[in-house]
Each structure stands twice: as structure tokens, then as C-alpha cells.
Amino acid sequence: MDPFDTTAISAPELAARIDPSTLRNRSGGPLYLEIADELRRLIESGEVSAQTRLPAERALSISLDVSRVTVASAYKHLREGGWISAQRGSGTYVSPTGSLPSWGSLAGDRDTATLEFVNASPSASPLLADAYGVASEKIRDRFPLGGYAPLGLYELRESIAAYYRGWGMPTTAENILVTSGATDAIHAVLATFTEPGARVLVEHPTYPGVVELVHSLGGRCIPVPIDPDNTDEFVASADRAARQSAPTLAYFMPDFSNPSGARLPLRTRRQLSATMHRHAVLTIVDEVAADLSVDGSPDIEPFGTATPDVATVTIGSTSKTVWGGLRVGWVRAEAGLLARVAATYARRQLSVSIIDQLAAIELLGRYDEVRQVRTEASRIARDHTVALMRDQLPDWHFRVPDGGLAPWCSLPDGIRSSVLVAEAHAHGLLLAPGLRFGTGYAFDDRQRIPFTRSLPEITSAVEILARLSSENTPAPAVASSTPAAVV
Template sequence: MPPTTRSSGRSVTDAPNWATLLAHWRTGPGPLHTRLSAALRACIHAGNLGPGDALPAERTLADLLLVSRSTVVTAVETLEEEGWVTRRQGSGTHVAATAPRRAEVLTLRSPVPHPRSNAADRGALSASTVPAELDLTIAVPSLTEPQRQQLQAASADAFWDSLYYPLGLPELRARLAAQYTQSGLPTTPEQIIITNGAQQAISVIAQVFLRRGDVALLETPTYFGAIDVFRAAGATLLGVPVSPDGMQAEAFADALRSGSPRLAFLTPTFQNPTGTVLSAQTRERLAQQIMDTGLPTIEDDTLIDLGFIRPGGGTDRLPPRLSAYVPESSVINVGSLSKLYWAGLRVGWMRAPRPLLAQLAQAKTLADFGSSLPAQAIALNLLADLPGLRQARRAAVTPARDLLVRLLREHLPDWSFTVPAGGQFLWIELPTPHVTAFTLFAQSYGLRLFPGASMGVEPLPDTFLRIPFTLPTEHLPEAVRRLAQAWQAYRARGGAARLA
């Protein structure tokens, strides 16, 4: 793989993209070809596919959807007769120029939303009840009953203030600044901006520094939320491959020279999704390169507190943050409580160097006049015991990781992965070049899976799965049982089943 690769637009070979577009195509009425033509028609009508966009080759689409080629041919012929697509031998099938022209809708590289049970249903389920569908796409911790009680206690004084604080509750900004300073990154309260989760922080930063056509530099694979934000901003994405030791400083330097990026996004600690941790030496070199170029760079801190407990107790000592080497350079740290505690709280933040503060503060103020005060007050009370939050989270996630590792090695020994020292998922390589097709196949076994190729800045080999260990531990054995059952059936069909 070359050190840097520019991403292109929608590709007919982008299997994860098409899997997202057609994730629920089987749920409609009628025979399979009718359901498929309806799903493709809906994509065109909604603006997910625009005039001139190419459809995959019939055999490629059949392999992805696990149907016969005749099913795809019949579906496409129906669309051609209705005027939605044009077909020419040698040039393939394209959305017709006369198809409805709608505003383009971004095909998000994130798990497809699906209905959730209501509160009454959740209350009726015991902790040991395994859902009919196990969701292995969402990597956020479940809220426990002790945490619910803790949240109630932390919200006791959350409703006394009615002022706007566009940049965040002053007490919360001061507490976060003190925590950054204590960890080795000198920070004042004025350098902290509170956001609605880390995702809003990334969006605000992209709004400030990216214009359509600019180059954004990211690791590949990387967090799909950042990919989506930068694509929506109209940026050209430039990927730097992540090796087993993390991103290499030499490859980053090459990308700086060849791409002239305007913004970078890096996760030095427990990289999402590979779990790698950059060495102190690599961080120092990257920090120097960033300082020399003045490149605005997002350092994603959202997983930094999720180091695992070692067998003898304690956790591995982490290198300093990237920004700690250049505190007043152009590195913007982004963090949140979503991974450490609960995603529903929607409290995140950024720590910005002073030269960039004015632009970021203006963009955040224009976005919403300030984040929820009750949520910030709750976060302030929770963070009073940050060591306790870390300890509780590590105590929950470490045995879950160990259990998932043991079960996978026992039931799926041909799946390959490195056990990470932190984070919340395994980055697993499967002995097939069609993992995306397997994720669709596994839906019939009550599994929602996320193909690792969806986390690539440019097309990645379709050989990886990202599987979190954030499910309740009592559900993990059933999840692996279904994975093994689905994998056995998938391989027995030659890895490209024909279901119609």
C-alpha cells in the first residue's frame, strides 16, 4: 500500500458504501428482484444516488447481496424500463440523467440506525435475556443500574442556572483545564470549549478550517465519524496507513509534502479501530512536524482513559499527549464522557491553543449558543471523581475484553487479531476478501456487524471486522456462538452464497 492515497468519489467497487445504501433492501414486499429495484429506486429518489452515478456490475452486486445474478439483472431491467437507469454494453449501468435531481445525501460510514425498544420493553427484560438481534456495530458502554443512581445523585443541583454559556459552564471548563494541566498539558479554563459530544467538536473544527476542495489528512483506517464530517465539508481525504505499531512519522511527513493538507485528524492513544498506541518518539516527531507546518491537527482523546488492567494490577503507562510536546502549537485536543461513562450525556470538549481560540469560539457560539446546562452540571459532578470513573470503566471493560478474546480463539480460531492494551474493540482479520458480504449474510443470524473497510479513507482490503466488547458480558457468549454459526454457514456456501 502506498504511503498516501487520495480518496475519490462514490466507487462501484466500494462494497461498504453499497452495503450501507442497501442494508435493509430485503425488508420490502414481493419477490427479491422487486425488493431490490424498490431499494435502488428509493436511493435515487432520496438523492443518495445522483444522475450519472454508476451502479456496480451485476455480478459484483449479486456477490455482495448474496443473491443470484438473475435477481440483480431483473431488478436493473425494471429500473431501466421505468427510466431510472441507463445500460450500455461496455460502460455499465448508470443513474439516468432524467432521474430526479435532489440535494446529495451523504452515505454515512456509520452503523445504520434501527428501531430501539421502548422503556416498557426494556424494563420487562431481565439482564440475562439475550435480544433477538445483537448489535456489534455500536461501541459505547451500556448504562448500568449503579450508574443510573449515580446520575440521579449528580443531577441534584443541575437545574438552578438559566444563563447562556456559549463556551461552556465556567466551573466545568476550570475542572477540565485542571485535569489537562495535571496530566502534563498546561491549560487555562479559557482554552476549554464545551461541546455536545466529541462529534460536535470535530464538526466545529472542520467548519473553521476546511473549505470545499481542501485536503484533510487522516489515518486509515480511522474513526468513521471524522470521515463523514470531512466528506460533508467537501474535503479531499488523504490517508496515512496505520501499521501494527501505529502511523509512521515518515508517512505523515510524506503526506504533508505531497498533499498540502489544511486539517489533520489523529488518534495517538488506542487508535480507533486498531487499538494501537504511538510511541513517545513518534509523537515527538509528529509534534515537531505539526509545529513546523502550523497544520491545525485534531488529537482525539476520547479513548485515552480506557487502558486495560494488567494481570498483576494497574495499567500501562501512556506516553504524553501529542499536544504536550507543543502546547501552544496548532494541536486541538478533543474529548468526551461518551466512552468513559455514558454516550447519552452528550458532553464533550476541545482544548485549543490560544492562537486558534477566537475562530473556534465563534463557530461554537453560532452553532447553538451553548450546550445543555443540566448535562454540564451532571458532568461537573461526575468528574469530581475522575479516578473513580476510570477505575469503574476499566474494571468493567477488561473482563469483557478477556472474555471476548477467549471465546473468539476457542470458536473462531482462523480469525486473527492482536489483543489491544486499551480501547473498546478488537480489529479482526478474517480469511476472506469479502467481509462486507459476510456482514450482510450474518444479519439472518441476528447479528449487526460493521465491516472494517468502512473505516478506510481510501478503499481498504475487505478483510477486517471491528467488534466491540461493550455488550453486556452475559450476551458475549451468544454473540460469538452466532458469529461462529454464521461463519461456518458462510464458508460452507463458498463465501458467496446464492440465496435466490
């Protein structure tokens, strides 16, 4: 058995990413160092993720058309720097990014003295209590029944279908599977379509839970860099990654992506959807944040509307607009695809809580009001956070998000997220390290700061970060062959 639950990259694929023709056009140092530098760049950027098994020296030397000694020397150089490790009889692996806990356990058990800023999850909508009041009355009529609804209550599936029809996306109840939150929906879809060794395109940075899940299923994430200010380039990068890696799946967040905040314009999302369909890539579209416009920007046509329905599977949830404790999510897909996902989900879950589903029906019946309440609260919290950070953290750079739930910040030189998060934890502030949003060693220079807590909590969190940021002196230069330390 392999020493890690891991995936592998073939010698031809790795050689294509290294591009030996560019190596020979360089001048200066030995060829093995140039190969090592390219490998390190791929690991840092996340293009080759942690715990990936690398090709054997002989196979890579053939694909690169260099001597085996050259590849052996490059591997040796990277081993000495801690980037890769060799396991006798098992192969060579990209070193893991430290002993970080799973994404779901980062927040841990918090008491009232702890500031929990790991999850970008807002407090409950003020409309939630009334919805549960109505649900508690309506559920009495269901007590004589068995209490299971494997696909979800028909009334709820029809309400969700009506929500998509309102977006201009033809949908019936037969296109909807109700799940216990978006995470369950993502798990069901990925578990259905991810074969061992499968490659999954993900925007980079991305939601950490997806990276963990793909890896646990034996797949490998192929990162596609995304810049909120240049989304057209994202389409070109995704096209290039699809040609090079032959993925079977893609996971994108076209509206207020977590954590980058990127939102794809109409033309861009149509081009991206058509590009994935042309490459026969099934696109999983996470629209959990689609209704989180802070500045009142208009809705945009849902991703995949202009392409065949079999090309897209959409994930939705009430967790961000209503409350994370209301465990109602869903999958929207063409009937044939949905049947496969439903079969997978049935092995995991017999039914979502009936009272939660009844509450969700009430809330979807007042969804315009739900969205308006969340928008107003988010705008106040966003503006409060931005003003504090500009005043107390002037060296932190970020794009003011026009939607979503958090700014994605560039840290000042000399400050690493992994170190900052550990120091903040000691002061009662829990944060997710930037590394968690990537597939390799990327984003240790980034930090996500959710504006989903109360205004006093946000104030306290920024004060702690300002104090820690001022106390941190620039770290001494680290040799290029040594990976960033991970806490």
C-alpha cells in the same frame, strides 16, 4: 453541478502517486494496463477515495508523459471493471463504495432481540446515577437564570482544564469549549478549518464519521497507513504524505485508536507532532479513548505537549469512560484558535444541557474512580471476547488490544466483511462493515468486534459469527479489474 458531492485530485498529484518512472522499469504488459493497475491500487488502498473526480485524460497524459490514448485506454479498462465512471460534461469519478447508510444510522432502531455491535459504546458507569442525583439538586439554583452557557459552565471548563493540568499540559478554563459530545466537537473544529478542496491527513483505518464529515465540507482525506506494531513507520508515512499532498489539517487518535487500537509511544508522538508542525499542518487530536487502558499501562504525555500550542487542537469526551448518553464533550485549544471554533459552534448550538454539565462536574471530581470502574469492566469483557474468539473463530487473526473497546480482526481468506455483515444482520446481529473505516475499497477483509456489550450478548454475537464463518466457503477468485461487491 457535479453528479457527486466530491473532491478532485489534480493531474500532477495523481501522476506523483502513480510514479511513471517505476512503470517504465517494468516488463510485460501494455503501459495502459500498468497505469490502470496503479490507479486501482490507489483506489483500493484509499489513497484516492471514492467519489473523487479524476483529472482529464489530456492533463494526466501530460503529467505522466505518455500519450492521451494510453490514459484513455487505462480509464476505459477501469470503467469496464466498475472502478470509475464517466459523467457526460462533468468528468470521470472513482465509483462510490455502494449505497451504504451514514455512520450514525448504521445501528438503526434496535429492539431487545437485536444484538447491536455497530457502536463501540459501553453501558453507563455505575457512578452516573448518583452524579445526576447531585446535578438534579444543584440545577434548582439555576432556574432563575436563562439556562444558556455558550462556552460551557465555568465550573466544568475549569474541571476539564484541571484534568489536562494533571497530565502536565498547562490549561485554563479559557482554553476549553464544552460541546454536546465529541462528534459535535469534531464537527465544530473541522467546519472551522476545512476549506473546500482542503486535504486532511487521517490514519488508515480511521473513525468513519470523520471521513464523512470531511467529504461533506468539500475536503479530501489523505490516508496514512497505521500498524499498531510499527508506529515509527507511521511518522515516516505521515511526513511523506504531508510533502506530497500539502494538507492543512491532520486528524489522529494517538491513544487506542479506533479501530486499529494503536497507541503512539512518547518518542513517536513527539516526532509526529513536530513533523506536522514543521509542515504547518494543524493537528486535530482525538483523545476520546485516552483513558481506556485495559491492562493498566501508564498514561503517556498528551500529544502536542512539546510543540507550540497553536499546532494542536484536542477533542475529549465522557462518552467512553462514562456513557454515550451523557452528551458532554469538549475542545481544548489555544485561545485564538478556540475563539474561531466557538464562533462556528455558536451557529450550531446555543448551549449544552445544563444538567448534563452539572453531572459531568460531579464525575470529573471522582474521575480516578470512574476510570478504575471502566477499566475493570473493560478488562473482563475484553478477556471474555478474546477467549471466545480464539475458541470459536480460530482462523480470525487479531492483536489483543491493551486498551480501547474492540479488537480489529483480519478475516479468513474468502470471507468479506460486507457479506458477513449482511448475513449477520439477517440473524439479528448488527455490525459495522470493515469498508466503513477506510477511504476507498480497503478493509473489506477486516472486521471490528466491540467488547462493549454484556457478556451474554458477546457470547451470542461470537456464536453467530462462528456459525456464519464456518458456513462460508472461499469465494471464487475475482478478476483484478473488478472491485469488491459492497452490501
